[in-house]
Amino acid sequence: MPELPEVEIIAIGLRRVLLGRKFVDVEVLRGRSFQGSIEAILGRNIDEVKRKGKVIWIGLSGNRGLLIHLKMTGQLVWRKKKATVVGGHPTLDWINQLPSKHTRVILKTDDGACLFFNDLRVFGWIKSVDESEWVKLQKKLPPDVIDEDFSLGSFGSMASKTKKAIKLLVMDSDKIGGVGNIYANDALWLAKINPKRMANTLSGQELKRLYESMKEVIEKGISMGGASARNYVDTSGLGGSYQNHFLSYQQDGKPCGRCGTLIRKIKIGGRGTFWCEVCQK
DNA sequence: CGGAGTGTTAGTCG
């Protein structure tokens, strides 16, 4: 999916176009993609758009709202007339015509605009829920990696408690919010740490480097408007250029940006892992 | 054509 930076960019985009509007109609093209009451979101004022981890919350008046998770391949594309404002996961189809083959839900607002939820693999979802679900969810989710309350101390404590490969800890969404595969690979490269290392063998200095690197790559992702592993920039023109600056992700066979050694690809926990065997110790 | 791989994360099982 979009990872945290991409979701953040999407939330900002949605905020710009949705606040003060109302949903007037919802078309569900794939049942699995929309859960809960449609009726309960219609005609209410859209008060806020927030994000925690990779979940988006669209808060409506009357203590209702929508929770959205894009998972691997979800997109949210807002369109009014011909202007496309909010992007997400890349595929070419939505540039040309909406709804597309992968459009699962269409949310229509009172200004005549449509928000298309496209999702190739149908892992993502939109849920119409009471605001209490959002409150509960925020309590349940761990702090985002870029939050103040994700401290070096807590990271170190997590690491000391597990022998799992450090990359699995970095990506563990029960413990640290918002670090998916792309940014986990890049953070480990930046911190010069071998992704296979057992978490509890990292020194204090290494933990600090990795902690700072995680924040750095995520923030860089946001400042670049997000990324996608495919040809997003070519076709959308919506910004999102982090994919041109991957440090190790999908760089297998290419020279390491530091030492020139060819980046290798292995698998950790079933996920593609890219690393430089010379500088990542 | 078959099989592996894909940005996530719940859930299950030992």
Added chain:
DNA sequence: CCGACTAACACTCC
């Protein structure tokens, strides 16, 4: 509790 594995699904790539 922890860790390993799988499923949810549809498509692309080799």
